[in-house]
Amino acid sequence: MNIYPDIAMLHEEMRQWRRHFHQYPETAYEEQQTADFICRQLQSFGLEVECGLGVTGVVGILSVGQSKRKIALRADMDALFIEERNDVEYKSRHPGKMHACGHDGHSAMLLGAAKYLAENRHFDGTVYFIFQPAEEGRAGAKRMIDDGLFERFPAQAVFGLHNFPDIPAGHFAVKPGAMMASFDCFEIRLCGTATHAAMPHLGDDVMLAAAQTVTALQAIVSRHVNPVEAAVVSVTQIHGGNTWNAIPDEVVLRGTYRCFNTNVQALIENKIRHIAESVAQCFGLRADVKINPENPGYPVTWNSDAETAAAIAAAQAVVGSEAVDLQPVASMGSEDFAFMLQQKPGCYLWLGNGPGAGGCLLHNPHYDFNDDILPVGASYWVKLVEMQLAPVSCWNTGAVTSVI
Known part of the structure; x- marks a missing residue:
């Protein structure tokens, strides 16, 4: 040396x-x-x-x-x-x-x-x-x-x-x-009608929709990104509700995605938006999706x-x-x-x-x-x-x- x-x-x-x-x-x-x-x-x-x-x-x-x-x-x-x-x-x-x-x-x-x-x-x-x-x-x-x-x-x-x-x-x-890798964050806000936990049919179950969304997001890398490309999508936060016996009117999911290709980066963003909006539609909810809501993503x-x-x-x-x-x-x-x-x-x-x-x-x-x-x-x-x-x-x- x-x-x-x-x-x-x-x-x-x-x-x-x-x-x-x-x-x-x-x-x-x-x-x-x-x-x-x-x-x-x-x-x-x-x-x-x-x-x-x-x-x-x-x-x-x-x-x-x-x-x-x-x-x-x-x-x-x-x-x-x-x-x-x-x-x-x-x-x-x-x-x-x-x-x-x-x-x-x-x-x-x-x-x-x-x-x-x-x-x-x-x-x-x-x-x-x-x-x-x-x-x-x-x-x-x-x-x-x-x-x-x-x-x-x-x-x-x-x-x-x-x-x-x-x-x-x-x-x-x-x-x-x-x-x-590149670095981007996402925030998905699912909104519906709150209801008593014992009467879920009277409102919209945003918690169930959130669970479906988390699962569906994992299909982006496994089924939409070319297998020879490296990418990851991770949900790192779920926020919703504050009591035992009520389904809230809103749940927020946050996470990050990484890759080495700008085309893959754009594909992941589009799929996050599409999945969140599609799941929300299935459950009769509204979906608000933000990419890099607080700071710019990194190339x-x-x-x-x-x-x-x-x-x-x-x-x-x-x-x-x-x-x-x-x-x-x-x-x-x-x-x-x-x-x-x-x-x-x-x-x-x-x-x-x-x-x-x-x-x-x-x-x-x-x-x-x-x-x-x-x-x-x-x-x-x-x-x-x-x-x-x-x-x-x-x-x-x-x-x-x-x-x-």
């Missing part, structure tokens, strides 16, 4: 940053203390800093030399509404909130890379360090884009990473094409070919080819970094975190980022920058694998 010596020396400082973020988690669009901390650190490194993009987003700018080449590196900052169950000295001090997805580590690694690159300017061009809010279902990437991210910081390519507990610590996994996280080749080269230079999985199974999880990849070519890869405590996965109250991989992630970022923005004099020396 080829960890930069100066980054190895930054390990303890990155650990302290990471544990500070973990101790003071902030959820979507409330990451003000986190953003202020990051701004102060970036400014202390000598970077130009822009704050408040997309509500709480931060962008650090580091330009070296005369090249017009520009790339962006992105880390997410937000935590989750989960009560932490770890017994550690840096346990969350904010009740009901914790960094259960490793965004604390993502921010610390990118800060470490920014500090190293500010002190060791072995590249020619501009690097934008993007610290993004609200990845967890609130589309902070889209908010930053809508706020002028790429107009103000015109990167030619954008790169992201995420820690992953299913991968050995310090290993990478990446491939061109789909890495993570497929799709890696472009050239940028993926560049990410692979940088990862292999740091950990060796044997520790980079080039054929990972795409995840049904989703990422709002996909919005950035719709705007710019780029690559999103996974950095192995090793198994969580007791084998727990992401979004678990016992999950904790593995501080041992901080130098690996920071070294990857630095290697990527130095390879992508290598000085022109290096282009013909064999030192550069891919240059934008």
Whole structure:
């Protein structure tokens, strides 16, 4: 493994940053203390800093030399509404909130890379360090884009990473094409006439209709989506009624669907609407269907070919080819970094975190980022920058694998 010596020396400082973020988690669009901390650190490194993009987003700018080449590196900052169950000295001090997805580590690694690159300017061009809010279902990437991210910081390519507990610590996994699925939510509201539970014939049984709807929705993937396509439809909430002896006049079903194909995405939406309306008609009810009622859905996280080749080269230079999985199974999880990849070519890869405590996965109250991989992630970022923005004099020396 080829960890930069100066980054190895930054390990303890990155650990302290990471544990500070973990101790003071902030959820979507409330990451003000986190953003202020990051701004102060970036400014202390000598970077130009822009704050408040997309509500709480931060962008650090580091330009070296005369090249017009520009790339962006992105880390997410937000935590989750989960009560932490770890017994550690840096346990969350904010009740009901914790960094259960490793965004604390993502921010610390990118800060470490920014500090190293500010002190060791072995590249020619501009690097934008993007610290993004609200990845967890609130589309902070889209908010930053809508706020002028790429107009103000015109990167030619954008790169992201995420820690992953299913991968050995310090290993990478990446491939061109789909890495993570699209993400959409649905809400079905079935409305009828309430009645006494002992006299169901005098009203409309919305509960029975809800049960039929849940069952029918499972036929979308099994009978309407091509079997060679991956997709999932899950009902995750059912709300209705508040007493033992009355059938309510309304029940609400909520859930999510994921896939890797925009045509499948449209098919699933149409089938959800059709099934809900058809079941409602059979029971004499009204159906109101909403898709993504609170936040925009996420597109497929799709890696472009050239940028993926560049990410692979940088990862292999740091950990060796044997520790980079080039054929990972795409995840049904989703990422709002996909919005950035719709705007710019780029690559999103996974950095192995090793198994969580007791084998727990992401979004678990016992999950904790593995501080041992901080130098690996920071070294990857630095290697990527130095390879992508290598000085022109290096282009013909064999030192550069891919240059934008």
